[in-house]
Amino acid sequence: xxxxxxxxxxxxxxxxxxxxxxxxxxxxxxxxxxxxxxxxxxxxxxxxxxxxxxxxxxxxxxxxxxxxxxxxxxxxxxxxxxxxxxx
Numbered sequence: 001x002x003x004x005x006x007x008x009x010x011x012x013x014x015x016x017x018x019x020x021x022x023x024x025x026x027x028x029x030x031x032x033x034x035x036x037x038x039x040x041x042x043x044x045x046x047x048x049x050x051x052x053x054x055x056x057x058x059x060x061x062x063x064x065x066x067x068x069x070x071x072x073x074x075x076x077x078x079x080x081x082x083x084x085x086x087x
Contacts, residue, residue: 039077042076049072
C-alpha cells in the first residue's frame with residue numbers, strides 16, 4: 001500500500017477545515033442551511049419561468065423540457081448563492 005503524499009494530506013485537512021463553513025440562516029429560531037434556501041428559490045424561479053417562456057412563444061423550441069427547467073433552477077440557485085452567501 002502506498003503512503004499518502006504530504007500534499008494530499010494537506011488538501012484533506014483543508015477540506016475538513018472548510019466543512020464547517022456552511023452559511024446558516026436563522027428563521028424563527030430554527031437554523032436552515034443556505035443551500036436549502038437557494039434550492040427553494042431556484043425551484044420557484046423555474047416554475048415562474050414556464051409562463052414566461054410560453055408567453056414569449058419559445059417553449060416549443062426548448063428541448064428537452066425537463067433538462068431546460070432543471071438548468072433554470074440550478075442557474076437561479078447558483079446566482080442566489082453567489083449573490084447573498086458568497087464567503
